[in-house]
Amino acid sequence: MTFWRRTASEPDKQADSLPSLALLWLIASFALLLTPQLDRLPIWLIVVCISLASWRWLAQQGHVRLPGRWLRTGIMLGLVAVYLIRVQGSFTVDTAASFFVLAVGLKWLETRTVRDFYVLFYILVYLATVNFLFHQEIHWALMNIGAIALLFIGLQVLNAPELPGGMKAGWRRLGIMLLKVLPMVVLLFVFFPRMAPLWSVPLVSGEARTGISETMRPGDISSLAQSSERAFRVTFGGAMPDYRDRYWRGLILDTLDDGTWRQSGYESGYERGYEPDRAPGRVDVDGGVGELAPREYDVLMEPTDQRWAFALKGSEAASSNVIEESDDVFRFRRPADSAVRYRLAREDTAQRIPPAALKAEDARRYLQLPAAGNPRARDLAEELRRKSDDMGVVRALLTRFREQPYYYTLRPPKMPDNGIDSLLFDEKRGFCAHYAGATTFVLRSAGIPARIVVGYQGGESGAGGEYLIVRQYDAHAWVEAWIEGQGWIRIDPTAAIAPDRIESGLRDAVADEGSFLENNWMSAQRYGDVAIIQWASLQLDRVNYQWQRWIVGYQGQSQLNLMSRLSGGFGMRELGYLTAGIIGVGLLIAGLISALQARGGVRRDGHGKVLEAWHNVCGRAGVPVRSGETPAALAARLAVAEPVTADCARLFAQMINSHYYRPQSARDDNDDLKRLRRLLATMKRQLRRAGKIRTIMFWPAMLRPAMLRPKPHSGKHRD
Amino acid sequence: MSRLIRSRLQRWINRRIPRSDVQLLTQRNLFILPTTAGVMFGMLLLIMLITGINYQNSLIYLVTFLLGAVFVGAMHQTHRNLSGLELTLVLAGEGFAGDDILFRLRATAGKDEAIALILSADDFSVRLGHVPSGQSMDVNVPVPSAFRGYLQPDRIRIETRFPFGLLKAWSWMRPVSAGVVFPRPIVAPDVISTLVNGEEAASSCSVQGNDHAELRPWRDGDMSQRVMWKRYARSGQMVVAQWEADKGSPQWLDFNAFPGTDHELRFSYLSWLVIERGKSGARFGLNLPGQVIEPDSGQAHATRCLRSLAMWGEEKPRGALAEPHGTRRNVDSTKAAAKAGAGL
Incomplete structure (x- = not known):
């Protein structure tokens, strides 16, 4: 050893x-x-x-x-x-x-x-x-x-x-320690002031994220449809909107260039609302934790490394980490490199101000078309234009999509040249991005300002129906057109071609084709019809949602909200004091506990206790132990004072001696101890009979006054 | 300056930990500080906190607080490892100067078990594994010795770093009892004792005709007087006679037999001689200034002689609270007292 x-x-x-x-x-x-x-x-x-x-x-x-x-x-x-x-x-x-x-x-x-x-x-x-x-x-x-x-x-x-005790004891020790300190950890977590970053640390990971991108080529979104990763989750303060109204607007593409739709004004790298000076540069991930008003909804968005936020049409910002931009879209101040929670409120439709006329520069922007290409689509636009007004054109186009054999498919054919022409007149098979692009093209050709909106449409209920999960395969593209007097209205060609997509989601829309998540064997959503998998996946998501919402997302705003609910006037400084106080009190309590335990720890082994008890008995019999006196000497004095106890006392002293000075191996402590206790009891009985002590009181060891004084030598001997 | 601080500290510690053969470790005499590893751990926590602040990552905050709390918990645990432990000096050892003298300590755990204890004196450390609560364990701590006399270890340190090695709790024990250090044996030159016992001087082994001689080959260390020189002249073999007569005629080992030699050296010579005599089982007596040990033989006698060689002229050290218990002699007398008490 x-x-x-x-x-x-x-x-x-x-x-x-x-x-x-x-x-x-x-x-x-x-x-x-x-x-x-x-x-x-x-x-x-x-x-x-x-x-x-x-x-x-x-x-x-x-x-x-x-x-x-x-x-x-x-x-x-x-x-x-x-x-x-x-x-x-x-x-x-x-x-x-x-x-x-x-x-x-x-x-x-x-x-x-x-x-x-x-x-x-x-x-x-x-x-x-x-x-x-x-x-x-x-x-x-x-x-x-x-x-x-x-x-x-x-x-x-x-x-x-x-x-000692092996691994099990090690784990138990660690576990007990963690349990003991857990309250402290919780308090610190809640109250430690969440400071602003000390310096700028962009968390731009090199990895490509799944999600919609800022440009759209026809076919981009259909590849996204193969992913069942979460895009974001939404909790509504009031009732959830119907499935067909769940249009989550993300960004607006207004420029067609060489078959690709992109955002104008963003190419130069200049982004409105971007504040590079605002140190330090991190997206504010916390949208606060107050009670949700009936019109409000909370969005917990997975990281996209982009600045856009997703919102229902006609929303306004309710938390400070999103800002509304001119096109009724929302942006963060910094790219969302972590999960971000933000809060929006749906505007009251009744109070909506009638839109003013479109500004000239905007009209130019939303009518932009390449100089050449897709002649048949342009002809179609001209033909429709001749027949009716703006609204008529839109209706006619949608009727065309509804009545002619257009197909909604995740396996669209390749349409390299004049893609819009071949989609509209030859192939008639495409995905939402194809139809949205074609519709915008036709509308613009007909002189109606139009734009593509990219975002998500739909979302399934999470476990318990408490919130909505929107996944990447819900990605969608649709069209908004400016109609004089009505403002921007939503036009979704996909709704005309495959109403299932809008009413109940992609799974049903492509059920015949069997292409839903066909390359994604691992996804639980692929097996949506197997109830147990679906259930397990949703339960896991619920746990993670709450985790993300309350623990991961607990940052400055939530903390301040929480504190303001506790009592008035809780700022950063008060939090700082509070934290210091918690640490101080925690240490104090730990110190007190250890002091109490140490006091308890003074308690000796069995022999020490018996000896202590004997000393007390002697004290009460009028023979108080002297400092450093050996048991033998005390026994001798006791024997003189109380001859009845002489034999017992002597034997007792002898046994105590032999306990302390015999080699360790030769001991049988338990037996010894029993005999010692019996001797002690006998002595007490004898003394009582002699009338020396009336009541024998067994003080609890902790309360015995002698124990409160350190007596390092009691029980040890002196000649 | 640092020396001043150190001596101040030393005095403060000595006041806090009076000399005693029994030391109950409590908050009064336990010290606890982070180890280097613990300080580094603290810096790691700081870096983690900064990472958490800069990346506004709640989970990093959480883990940082968790680890910080574990550190506090470890402080508690480390302290509890030693708190309530009772150290008793069971036996202060004996040995020759220059050797390590073993001090046997008994560690008795209190309410909590004591884990991974390390006892050290000077630069020796002894790992004493794990003492379950309420039980005790003996351990020998070697204390290096330099000179003959009493050896009272200045401080015996008991330390633990369990569970994580981030903190160390330690205390000292300052035993009252002293070990006994015999003079280092040095081969003595041939000498003649000045003390003559009757007609027979120790050297005058006039042994012719003595039939009771046991002969054995010469070995290193045998005194030249005892070599059978005549036999050597005859056969060329060095043979030593061990005389029966030796047992009857005690030899005296005499302090004054080495005139002109340094005192300590004389003790060394005598020490060697005592060992030699003890080995051969010869009868011998020891004559020191002011102290005479009558001739006798056997191991106990040799030890007794060695002790008086060790203690001669030395003051028995006493602690501030002079309570000379725990040494062998006192144990013996305690037992004797107990026996006497029993005999009453």
């Missing part, structure tokens, strides 16, 4: 002393921490990390040797070179995170001493932190925290290789 060593032993000696078990926990934690990154990390890096960690483990087992300094340096330089070649100078948070992972991997080869172990511990904790930047869902969070827990188990093993 005991061995000794010189403390100042050379570090090499300690190399072997890293307990294998501790290392194993560390490696397990590393594996767990890599899991959330698997989709982002290049394959070669994962392979490198696994092999480096395995190398370290095999070395621990003695199968191989750890590389020497030169080999290690070589490996390091080699891998860093590979990394640099792969990254090719594009430095984002994403590549930085990859580099960090590489650094962790390389550190495995250097983990020889206890100090290295700690370094690895720190960087793994930080790796968990980095993971939180990219994944915030509840299961990833639990995985990260679990990995940190593994690290702490590893530390326990490192500090006590023979870990």
